[in-house]
Amino acid sequence: MKYRCVECGFGIKTLFVQYSPGNIRLMKCENCKAVADEYIECERMIILIDLILHKPKAYRHLLHNVLNQGTVKLEGLLWKSTIIFLLLDAYRSLLLQRNEEEQSSSLSFSSLVWRSQQIFLDVLVGNLIFLCVFLLAIRILLNTSVGFSRCGNLLLSILVSSYLKIFLVAMMVWEFPSSVIFIIDLFVLSSNVVALKGQIPSIYFP
Structure with missing residues (x-):
């Protein structure tokens, strides 16, 4: 269908x-x-x-x-969404570390490289753990195995439903407390849950 x-x-x-x-x-x-x-x-x-x-x-x-296979190329959309998702996650980590950088008197080149590596590891490890927990939860809660194509659809659901992370860009213009970042995280997580809830019937229906 x-x-x-x-x-x-x-x-x-x-x-x-x-x-x-x-x-x-x-x-x-x-x-x-x-x-x-x-x-x-x-x-x-x-x-x-x-x-x-x-x-x-x-x-x-x-x-x-x-966003179905008949109207868009899902593979290209998946890659673009992944890149945007990782960039927003990297900016989130940068915002969380901004207060520490402001407290320090100066930043050397070595400390800048160290912070860049730390942001990269935070984004990579954090998203890897999230995806592993996500796939394990689907296998346990739904008691079914998800094929590669449907796994791609579920991953696209997570990426698309994380659109609320775009509000982090507003922090480039206006100064907000760091608590706003965690509020955005809660909205993104709840949006992910609703998107996955909407995808669950497609796992069972042909």
Whole structure:
């Protein structure tokens, strides 16, 4: 199946039938009998608001019906999302160390290299541990093995649902206390959970 119902995650061949330009009829899901994807008629701002409000339906629409293999190259999107994700994580580590750098009188070249290596290790080890715990939790909680393609879809769900990390860029312009970083981390983690919750039905449905 190419698309999925945003209500239950069941596979569906098409989301709407177009009779003429601007005249479409939304298809209903065969499993839950509800409209498969009502977000087709919604503006992007409404979808963005629902994503911020952590609605699983909005994540299913984005991940299955917008970012699917028929419309975008998932491999290229996965690599781009990974690079942006790692850069934002590196900037987060840099922000956490900024207070220590301000307290020191001067920074030598060797200390700068040491801090760069420390940031790189923090980002690499932290994300590696997170992915290992994530895959282990899926295997234990769902009691099922996830194939390579579905594992890639789940990884893309995590990367896309971490969009709230972009708010770290605002700290380049305005000064915020370091506690704001941990608040953003909580929002990102909750967004990851909702996105994964929206992906779970696709593991069982064909």
